[in-house]
Amino acid sequence: MTEYELIKGCIRRDPACQRLLFEQFAGKMMTVCLRYARDTMEAEDMMQEGFIRVFNYIEQFKFEGSFEGWVRRIVVNSALKHLQKKRLSFKEVDDNSQQSPRLDPYAYSNLGEEELMKLIHQLPDGYRTIFNLNIIEGYSHEEIAKMLDIQPSTSRSQLVKARKMLQTQILNLQKIAV
Amino acid sequence: MTDNMFDDFVRDKLRDHQSPVPQGLWEKIERKKDKEPKGGFLLPKQNLWATLLFVLTGLGLAYLVFQDNSLPAGTTGQQQTAAATNSSAPANDRATIQQNTGNNTGAFNTGSPLANGQQNNQPAGTDQHKQTGLNTIDKTTDQHNLSVNASTPASYPNTTVAGAGKNGKNRAARNDNNPASANNGLQPGSTIVAANRSHKTANKAGSPKDNFSNDPTADGIAPGTLPLNTGGSALLRGATAYAFRNFNPAANDRFDLSKIRLFGIDCPTTGVIRRNDWYLEVFGSPDVTMKSVKAANNTAYIQKKDSTETQQGGFTAGFRLSKSIGENLLVKTGVQYSQINERFDLRTENERRIITVITIRTVITAGGADSTVRDTSTVEQIGYRVQRTYNRYRSLDIPLLLSYEFGNEKLKFALNGGVILNLYSWYNGQTINDSLNVVSMNSKSTPVYKQNIGLGIYAGFSMIKPVSDKFDIFLEPYFRYNLSNMTTGSSYSQKFNAAGLSLGIRYKLKGQRRSIK
Numbered sequence: 001m002t003e004y005e006l007i008k009g010c011i012r013r014d015p016a017c018q019r020l021l022f023e024q025f026a027g028k029m030m031t032v033c034l035r036y037a038r039d040t041m042e043a044e045d046m047m048q049e050g051f052i053r054v055f056n057y058i059e060q061f062k063f064e065g066s067f068e069g070w071v072r073r074i075v076v077n078s079a080l081k082h083l084q085k086k087r088l089s090f091k092e093v094d095d096n097s098q099q100s101p102r103l104d105p106y107a108y109s110n111l112g113e114e115e116l117m118k119l120i121h122q123l124p125d126g127y128r129t130i131f132n133l134n135i136i137e138g139y140s141h142e143e144i145a146k147m148l149d150i151q152p153s154t155s156r157s158q159l160v161k162a163r164k165m166l167q168t169q170i171l172n173l174q175k176i177a178v
Numbered sequence: 179m180t181d182n183m184f185d186d187f188v189r190d191k192l193r194d195h196q197s198p199v200p201q202g203l204w205e206k207i208e209r210k211k212d213k214e215p216k217g218g219f220l221l222p223k224q225n226l227w228a229t230l231l232f233v234l235t236g237l238g239l240a241y242l243v244f245q246d247n248s249l250p251a252g253t254t255g256q257q258q259t260a261a262a263t264n265s266s267a268p269a270n271d272r273a274t275i276q277q278n279t280g281n282n283t284g285a286f287n288t289g290s291p292l293a294n295g296q297q298n299n300q301p302a303g304t305d306q307h308k309q310t311g312l313n314t315i316d317k318t319t320d321q322h323n324l325s326v327n328a329s330t331p332a333s334y335p336n337t338t339v340a341g342a343g344k345n346g347k348n349r350a351a352r353n354d355n356n357p358a359s360a361n362n363g364l365q366p367g368s369t370i371v372a373a374n375r376s377h378k379t380a381n382k383a384g385s386p387k388d389n390f391s392n393d394p395t396a397d398g399i400a401p402g403t404l405p406l407n408t409g410g411s412a413l414l415r416g417a418t419a420y421a422f423r424n425f426n427p428a429a430n431d432r433f434d435l436s437k438i439r440l441f442g443i444d445c446p447t448t449g450v451i452r453r454n455d456w457y458l459e460v461f462g463s464p465d466v467t468m469k470s471v472k473a474a475n476n477t478a479y480i481q482k483k484d485s486t487e488t489q490q491g492g493f494t495a496g497f498r499l500s501k502s503i504g505e506n507l508l509v510k511t512g513v514q515y516s517q518i519n520e521r522f523d524l525r526t527e528n529e530r531r532i533i534t535v536i537t538i539r540t541v542i543t544a545g546g547a548d549s550t551v552r553d554t555s556t557v558e559q560i561g562y563r564v565q566r567t568y569n570r571y572r573s574l575d576i577p578l579l580l581s582y583e584f585g586n587e588k589l590k591f592a593l594n595g596g597v598i599l600n601l602y603s604w605y606n607g608q609t610i611n612d613s614l615n616v617v618s619m620n621s622k623s624t625p626v627y628k629q630n631i632g633l634g635i636y637a638g639f640s641m642i643k644p645v646s647d648k649f650d651i652f653l654e655p656y657f658r659y660n661l662s663n664m665t666t667g668s669s670y671s672q673k674f675n676a677a678g679l680s681l682g683i684r685y686k687l688k689g690q691r692r693s694i695k
Contacts, residue, residue, distance in 0.1 A: 015208070015321065016370075018208075018211075019204065019208075022207065023204075026199045026203070026204075027196025027197060027198075028194060028195070028196050028198040028630050030196070030198070031195045031196060031197040035192065035195055040532070040533070040534075042405075044200055044203060047203060047207075048203070048206055048207050048210060051207050052207060052209075052210055052211045055211050056211070060495075072410060074473065089673055105183060105187075107182065108187060109187070111191075113191050113192060113195045116188060116192060117195075117197075118193055118534070118536065118554065119193070120188075120192075131342075135185045135188055135189055136188065136192055136193055138191050153281075163181055163185070167184065170313075172550060173552070176687070
C-alpha cells in the first residue's frame, strides 16, 4: 500500500489503515515524545494525544510536503501542549563556569542513541524543550518564541545553557570511562 | 570542536531514531479515537431525520398555539337600544344585536340587513328558512321570526341567543364573562336580524306582507337590530355581537331560538365551566437508573459485566406542550433528552512496566580525588492496571402523555401517564461483549446497541403550584419503563429503566374559560 492510499484510508477512518499508519510512524514518534517527556508514562500520554490528533485532522493534509514531517509537527505540538499544561518553566540553572568546555569529537562519537537520549533526559525541562525544538526539530528561535510564548533571547540563552550542560555531562562520562 | 558539529551529531543520531513502543498503546489510542468524534455536540450529523422531525414538530406546535382566534379588537358587550321610530311597539321591547364591523368602533352596524337581502313573499306561517349550503344561508325570510342574511358565515363556536321562547319562557341565555372570547365572527358586512313573531309593525301601504320590508325603517326596526324583549342577555356567536341586559321575559315578545339555523354553532351545555388552556412546560430531572441484563447460559458474562460497569445516575431535560381537552384532562407532548452515566473499570492483571534507573555515586579515591559514577539500570515492574472509561447512553425522545389534573387555585395535582417514543439513541464508551472482550459502544461497523430503542411507558404524579397568573412550578416524580431491549445481538439483552424527580416551570401560553349559565 502506498503512502497516498494509506492516508486516504485513514481519511475514510479505515481501522486497518489507521493501524498501519501507527505502526509505520510509532517508533520515530515515540523517540520524539521520549525526548520531551520526563518519563515513559508521560511519553505514552503524549503519543496517545498526538496520534489521536493525527487521525482526527488527517483530512486537512493537502498531500504537499512530507507526511512524516506533518505527523511529527502534530506530535511535537501535542508534546508541547502536554508540557504547557504542567507549566513548563525556563529557569536559569546556576552555572559558574565561564565558557563551554572543550569537547573533542572522539569524546562523543561513540555515544549511542540511547545514551544521548538519557543525557538529554537529564536536562531541566526548559533546556530540554528548547534543545529539542531547535537542534533536532529545526525550529528557529523566533518560531520557538511564538510557540512557547517566550522571547527569542530566552530561547537562545536556554539553548546555550543546554548545549553546555550536555557537553559537560559527556566530558564527565569520558572521565569515568578513563 | 564547534557547537555546530555537536549539534549536527546529535541531530543525525536522534532525528530518525526509533524507540520501542509500549505494548497496548495502539489499543488505548484505538479506544480513545473512537471516543472522541470530531465535531458534533448533541445531535449526530447524520441524523437529519430526527432534526427535521424536531423542527417540524416545533413549527406545527407553534402554529397551533399562536394562531389568532381572538375577536376583532374592540369587541365588547354593548347594549344598544334601537330607537323606536314609527313603530307601535314600545321602544324598550326592542333590543339590538349589532355586529362588529371590525372597525374597532365598538359599535356593530353593518348596514341594512334588508338592503342585501331578498324578500320572499311567502304565505304567512310558512317557515321558509332555507339553507343552500354550509357556507351560505339563503336569504330567505323566516316568516315567523327571523330573517337571516349572512354572506359567508364562519363557524359559530359559542353562540346562543336568549330570548323569550315559546310560552314566554326564556331560552338558553349565556352571560359570557369574557366577551372577547367569542370568536370567528361573521365576515364584515354580514348581518343577522331577527324579528319577533309577535312584534307587530305598522303595516304601511306598500310594505310587504311579511314583517320586513326593503325599507329598513318601515317597521321601525333599525338596521341590524333584533327586536327582542329587553331584560336578558344574548350572545349570537359568530356574529360577535352582544345584546343587552334587560331582557323582559314577561313581555309578549317571543323569540324562538330553534328557528335560527346558523350552521356551525357549537352550543355548550349549560352550567359548565370549560377550560381551553395551552401550556409550555420546561423541566429537568435527575434520574436513578436501573439496568437489567440477561444472558442465557452465560453467568460468567453477567458477573464480568457487573464487576466492570457501575451506574452513576443520569438526567433528563426537555420541554412539553400541553393542551387541555376538558376541565381536568390535558394532553402533553414535546421533546426530551436523556442521558445515563456509567463508569467502566477494566482491571487487567500481569501488566509489565520497564523503568530506567540512573544511580549517581561519588567515589573518593585514595589520593583524595573524587569522581562521579553514574550507573544506569532498568527495572521491570509487574502489577495490574485499571482502565477507566466513562460511558454515556444518550437518547432523544418524544413523550405522549395524558394528564388528569385536579385541585384548587392554590395547589393542583396531576396524574400523568403515557408513552415515550424514542427518536434516536447514541452511545460513547466501552463495554464487554459476550466473549468477554472489550468493545467500543460507538463503533459504526459493529454496533453493540440499537439506535432506536422503541417505546417506553411513563407514569408520574405532579404537584403544581401557581406562582403568578402565567407561571406555575411543578414537581413530578416519575417512572419510565422501556419495553424493548437495546442490544443488537441476541446473545444477551440489556435495557435501562429510570426513576426521577422532575422540577419544572409551566407557562400558560393562552387560555380562556367560558361558563354557561
